Amino acid sequence: MYELFNKVFDTVKPAVALLWAGITYLIFPEQSFVAWCIALWVAVILDLLTRWFAIFSKSGGITRALKTKAWNSETMFNKTAIKIVAYLVIQILAGLSMRFISIPYISNVVATVVYAFLFFREFASNIENLIDAGADYLKPLLFWVKKKESAVLEQKQQPEVNNNERI
Helix, strand or coil: CHHHHHHHHHHCCHHHHHHHHHHHHHHCCCCHHHHHHHHHHHHHHHHHHHHHHHHHHHHCCHHHHHHCCCCCHHHHHHHHHHHHHHHHHHHHHHHHHHHHCCCHHHHHHHHHHHHHHHHHHHHHHHHHHHHHHCCHHHHHHHHHHHHHHHHHHHHHHCCCCCCCCCC
16 A cells, blocks of 8 residues: 555645646636736737847857856746736636635636637737837737737626616
């Protein structure tokens, strides 16, 4: 029996699995937020890649960026780590609002606004990075994305009222 428990702790890492289960319980109170979460983290990864692309293109290549220290891995790591922690905390708070607020519509609106804001912010950041790399023709798209971000946030902040319901 001891060997079995030892093998489980060596291969499965129950502490990591328990931590991951707790985080996913908090972040995904509804199945619908899995898609939002995936979209957000894909946008975060693309933001990092487009930031690197902008740095490399402005420096004249990867080798030059490294020689001139335009691409400083310590700075990039610190900023990326802060973003990851901040986004995870915000996602957990949004998930907690879904789990513990008894009015589902309000908590759903809160979580949707949070995910929409984070996603549109990353979307805009990707476009800004590409513009910084030299794709100036994307400026109208950046304007449109920022306009849509504002429209979505305004729409989600105004609760829909059913005419048949009494307030």
